[in-house]
Amino acid sequence: MLFLISLVIAACFAVFCGETLRKHPAPFYAAAAVMSIDAVCVLQLHPTGIPDFLNQYVIAQFTKGTLAAACWAVVMWTGAISYQNPLMKKLMPQRGQLSIFSAILTLGHAAGYGISFFPRWLQHGEYANFIVCVVLMLIMIPLTVLSVRKIRKKLKPTKWKAIQRTAYLFYFLIPAHVLLVNFKLAKAGRSGAFFSLLVYAAVFVGYAVCRIRKWYLTAKKPERHMGLNAVAFAAFAVIFSGICFAVRTEKPQTTQAAEVVPTEIVTAVSSTDITTTALPAESETKAVSTTVTASESDITTAAESESTAASASETSESDTTETEAVSNENNDQPEEQAAQDIPAQPAAQQQDASPEPAAQQPTVQEPAAEPPAQQQQPDPEPAPSYRYRNGTFSGSAYGYDGMIHVEVTIQDDVITNITGTTDESEAVYFIDAQNFVVPAILNTQSPDVDALSGATFTSQGIMGAVRAALESALNG
Incomplete structure (x- = not known):
């Protein structure tokens, strides 16, 4: 996606600023140098606080070299399109200046990455990447210097043309470098890598096919172009499909770490679970004890109430007997004796009635099982507070x-x-x-x-x- 954005920027720059670049190249070269230095500084110093959007879509244009590659693509395609094409007539006069501008941008990308990646590639045995990049620089730097107008005018046309042919090797190594860097990423399923590689393949494979077609038309001058166009299209389709098949995604690249939970935390959680489980049993024991105590208290209270009622009844009967005895004082002795024998009956009745509450004790246990004991259960522990959400x-x-x-x-x-x-x-x-x-x-x-x-x-x-x-x- 980033390279596609770079292509749009490079094409617009070449079309709308190409004439100014050709007439006044120095300010553009200076701007490219500043952007290259900034790219090296960003890659090596990693300044913080830069918004993600700028990092991904602006700074990455220079650090990853996508804008430089897009500018090189414009330079390459300018030489691949037909001479009669109006676009070729517009872009060809500025091709030299645009190539110098692209080379300066490429130097920033190469220096920024080379400082870190060259040692890594050598350490991990990735010699192909290292060799391709070194050869690219060995070709690009002399060509850039010789492309400066004042220097180029000092060279003979035949010599300059011979030197310029080495640019085709440079054009071939650019997609080779891109494939080496992005091939593993696309095959591993890196998000966006496969699409980017398809765009690179379409641009550079299309250039190769069109450039060979143009050479054949210039050298052989065939009368009919339909067959040549069909062959060119078939060649592009085969090569492009082969690249797509070679880099087809095997699996998405998502590296997952194994779960690791500290032992101390697991122990603490287990202890809490055990304590929480034990609490209901302890509360249940307290509830049973409280219920039994309440039942015994109710029984005792009931017995005392009945005993008090019996005593009151006895006292009342005794008073009645005494009144009768006073009123019959003048009666005969047998009647008096009979009146005195009357109080013995309530006493006997008291003795007979006193065991009765004990016999009724099992009936009193029914209200003892009522829920008052549940009110004495301990309050539940407060839920723990966490710093993070689950x-x-x-x-x-x-x-x-x-x-x-x-x-x-x-x-x-x-x-x-x-x-x-x-x-x-x-x-x-x-x-x-x-x-x-x-x-x-x-x-x-x-x-x-x-x-x-x-x-x-x-x-x-x-x-x-x-x-x-x-x-x-x-x-x-």
Whole structure:
């Protein structure tokens, strides 16, 4: 996608600014030099605080060399289209100045990446990338110097034409370099890499087919062009389809780290679960004890009430008996004795009635099972408060030369899983950094860990992305 945007910018620049570039090239060369120096500084110093949009779609035009490649594509296609084409007549006069402008932009990309990637390629045995880049520079730098008008005028036309033919090797090595860099990314399923590679293939394979067709038309001058056009189209279709088949996606590139949960946290959670489970049993025991005590109290109270009622009845009967005895004082002795024998009956009745409440005790137990004992259960423990919400949260940060995206899974303030993808040009260094940094973050439960030596900026990008994900997961 980035290269497609660069193509649009380069084409518009060549069409609308080409005449000015041809007449006054110095300001454009100076601007290209400034942009190249800025690209080197960004790649080596990694300034912070730059918005993601600028990093991805503006600065990357210069750091990744897509704008330079697009300008080279315009230079190449200018020589591949027919002489009778009006576009060729407009672009051909400025072709030399545009090639110098493209070369200056390419130097910034080559210097910025070469400082870091040349040692990596040699260390990992990626000699093809190293050799292609070195040959590209060895061809481009002399051609750029000789393309300056004042120097070119000093050369004989035949010598200049012979030197200029080496540009075709340069044009061939540009797509070779692009394929070497992007082939693994596209095959691994990097987001956008396959589409970018298709655009590169369409541009450079199309140029090769059209340039060969133009050479054949110029050299052989066939009367009919239909057959030649069919052959050219078939050649383009076969080569383009072969590239598409070769870089077909095998699987999406998503490196996932294993779940790591600290032992201390697991132990704490287990203890809490055990305590919480034990609480209902303890409360249940208290409830049973309270119920039994309440039942015994009710029984005692009922017995005392009945005993009091019996005593009151006895006293009342005794008073009645005494009144009768006073009123019959003058009666005979047998009657008096009979009157005195009357109080013995209530006493006997009291003795007979006193055991009755004890016999009725089982009936009193029914109201004892009522729920008052439940009111004495302990209050439930308050729910724990967490700093982070549970779930999976996303975060992004700028790495070495592209954005790094992570997804962090959190459960009860514990980082349980981290997955990540990258937009960087070299995924192998991202994978190395991720395999080093992610386990450290999971073990320490913090994004502030040590960076991997040799992939410092990528490691810092992973930490920054995790930090951004944690910030989005904060409660409140």
